[in-house]
């Protein structure tokens with residue numbers, strides 16, 4: 001050996017020692033925090049301690065003082081229950097202190113049982129813990145990095161039992177299709193899940209073959225051999241495909257009393273066991289590491305907004321088409337706006353955006369979970385991200401939406417083909433539960449425009465909204481009832497007809513039925529007030545309470561199931577003050593629709609003008 005070789009050799013030994021020591025520290029800290037908390041997942045953390053140590057020490061290029069920088073690499077802990085390991089790594093890099101580490105799972109602590117972003121935890125950008133979601137989030141981050149011409153990479157740690165989730169493979173196929181190379185999934189093959197052995201045990205080849213079949217570069221390693229881990233991470237960065245590293249590990253590694261033993265998932269070690277475990281791991285350490293620096297990155301110069309006029313309508317147009325045309329207009333006004341499609345862009349009209357900004361349009365195919373996961377990843381890197389599909393199919397990704405709310409993500413969603421009004425295609429295509437589902441999401445805004453001009457204003461407003469926002473669009477053309485310059489504040493409503501005999505409350509398609517009904521009632525001498533609750537959440541409680549107080553009869557008409565929709569939003573608003581008297585009648589879809597024309601189906605559901613008129617007449621006679 002010449003001198004240079006000896007130096008190399010020494011350096012490798014030093015590094016190997018550091019990685020092993022750091023892994024032991026991460027294991028010890030995972031045990032300390034969970035034992036202190038009295039709950040958590042120490043064994044799931046221990047299996048991935050070496051994988052995480054090598055990553056944070058030498059591969060995850062990140063500027064801790066600028067955690068949101070697009071230049072940084074990203075780490076997504078898809079197996080979110082291994083949160084103690086993540087927090088131990090954050091302590092090792094100096095992001096959090098030991099006191100915070102030991103506050104794990106305590107009320108008010110920034111470090112919850114599963115990772116969730118918060119003001120005191122800017123290094124965690126997305127919420128995880130519902131398994132199977134990390135790969136799609138990682139894909140979205142990698143797509144955003146490519147758009148920003150950043151040299152960043154995304155590292156996603158997934159569990160082996162977690163990999164039974166179809167969403168893992170959906171995202172993998174999409175990553176290969178999008179020719180993403182800056183994405184590495186590390187699969188912690190520890191053989192055990194929550195209640196026992198996984199489907200494939202330690203058969204790494206099953207996962208390697210699958211990953212390859214999905215178009216990925218794949219390798220299998222011993223997940224406790226730090227040199228092998230380092231080599232695999234290097235190989236991942238050198239390949240021009242996404243990489244899956246299948247790392248054979250032991251659950252509870254390093255603690256002989258629990259290692260590779262069934263029955264220890266999600267259990268904190270009792271204090272005496274923790275003490276023995278920490279001793280076996282070599283005791284406490286206080287290693288701090290500085291992660292490698294990201295590659296220099298310069299933001300591309302922002303393009304000035306085109307300043308083009310917003311779309312404006314005088315003729316009937318479907319709100320779904322107005323949505324697409326609004327996105328096309330916004331493409332020229334907002335650089336960071338991206339759109340994701342679930343292979344229905346010619347139905348939702350996101351294709352209008354694609355024609356003018358193809359580089360910011362992402363086809364996620366019929367993989368709604370991947371679409372919303374990727375959207376979550378993109379917004380974490382600063383993109384203003386819209387995603388659209390049929391409202392009915394968004395339910396496929398409801399868990400991703402729910403998790404994004406936990407992560408305080410800003411998702412702009414559009415669900416088209418609302419209600420029985422889609423007609424002939426039948427109930428499999430009808431969004432009939434979407435308002436209920438989206439209303440239940442924390443912090444969500446739910447919008448339901450009735451015409452093209454309202455759609456333009458509301459979709460433009462969504463681009464500036466935080467948290468989850470949802471616009472519900474209609475398949476068929478509806479007349480223009482508003483002037484293009486009309487404002488639509490979030491939380492507001494429009495009173496389109498005055499009247500104190502009855503209040504008709506509607507949104508979207510049923511607003512038009514209500515207007516027809518109001519005209520017919522007027523001919524009978526009944527003055528019907530018509531309210532457009534285009535903002536279903538937050539809803540205009542003041543206008544609704546005034547309508548109830550002044551008319552004594554509120555009839556809510558909606559093309560949605562009776563449960564949880566606009567009718568319930570109105571009842572919630574009235575109940576919130578507790579003092580309102582009067583009656584509320586809900587007209588909505590009760591039974592299972594079939595095919596038919598939109599008119600036939602609205603008549604069948606009892607939500608058309610005839611039904612409204614009949615309901616009001618009966619109610620007023622009875623009243």
Ligand SMILES: Cc1ncc(C[n+]2csc(CCOP(=O)(O)OP(=O)(O)O)c2C)c(N)n1
Nearest residue numbers: 044081129130131159160161162192193194
């Ligand atoms: C979608 C979903 N289903 C179920 C759970 C409950 N759960 C948490 S951890 C776990 C087992 C995970 O096993 P694995 O992926 O192998 O990770 P390990 O802890 O073994 O590293 C389960 C079923 C969950 N968090 N998310």
